[in-house]
Amino acid sequence: MSHDDHFQTRGSPQNRPEEVGALASQVISVLRDRQAGNKDGARLFVLDHLFRAILVRGAFDAELMLDELRGHRLGLDEIIDLYIPQASCRLGEAWVDDDISFADVTVGALRLQALLSEATGRIRLDLTPDDSRLRVLAILPHNEQHFLGVSVAAAQMRRMGCEVSVSFDETFGALSARLLEDIPDLVLISCARLESLETVAETVQTLRMAPISDPVIALGGAVLADGDIADLQERTGVDVVTKSVKEAIAFCSNSGKVPTPR
Known part of the structure; x- marks a missing residue:
């Protein structure tokens, strides 16, 4: 048996197309699930991550959390208008379902407020007084x-x-x-x-x-x-x-x- 034949017999993907195809399908399925969004357009994987972060025991770093969300290619507008309100709704739903305590809701809301402040602080706004502004x-x-x-x-x-x-x-x-x-x-x-x-x-x-x-x-x-x-x-x-x-x-x-x- 040649060296090439030995290699192909033991590990070459050419001899295991069904296994490779199954693995590829599994990877694609996992990636699709991670990118799945809810009816409002929020990616569930990212929203789940944010929700866990605001409830975790110990310190919460709003700046680091914002950087992590930005790492998922989220714009500041998306974070402010979509993900923070969605996470807040989840807090309320979890409390109603008796999955978390009122103390958890309070801490989670304060952390979302800190995240909101961090996000708005990174947006440059023209705050010059102007009579034409509503x-x-x-x-x-x-x-x-x-x-x-x-x-x-x-x-x-x-x-x-x-x-x-x-x-x-x-x-x-x-x-x-x-x-x-x-x-x-x-x-x-x-x-x-x-x-x-x-x-x-x-x-x-x-x-x-x-x-x-x-x-x-x-x-x-x-x-x-x-x-x-x-x-x-x-x-x-x-x-x-x-x-x-x-x-x-x-x-x-x-x-x-x-x-x-x-």
Whole structure:
């Protein structure tokens, strides 16, 4: 037997085409599964990795986590608009299913907030004061706790060229005082629970009574999944109910609202 014959008999792929074909199919299948996305477009493999990272015991490095996500060829916009909100939704679902504790949810949300801050910090924005910019006030009403959603919405609107300020859990008195100096063209109220709609309605009344130039008031947030849009609008008194900041800004523009002079 020649040396070449001996080599081919023991290990040459030419003599094992079925095994090679099966291995190749398995590799392709694994790669396809890793790249599979959910209905919103997030790659499940990457989302799973992020979800595990925000729940792991020990230290969390937001800068390192962002670099890892970028290593999966994700843009900063994708991370902010898709992966962070999706991971946040998973936290809520896991808590409802009693798979994680409320403490885990709190830690995970804080880590996502740190990741959001790291991601937004790497985006260069033109923050030069400009009278042509739409001024937006994003409000998380009193007793609501989903600060991450408001922060994501604010980041989205800043990237769209808006000047955005955020009100977290302020009393109606504090909100009224804020409106004396912070005059918005659009107010976006974020709400997660039907139980908070009364507070939202009172917030809207506070905005309507303030000596400001009649801003467009929009309602968004997880509450939209539990309530009828027309009913939510009637119960709160907002101008528009939407789950998209783009839709809120478009509604504001179509209503003829222009940036208020300083």
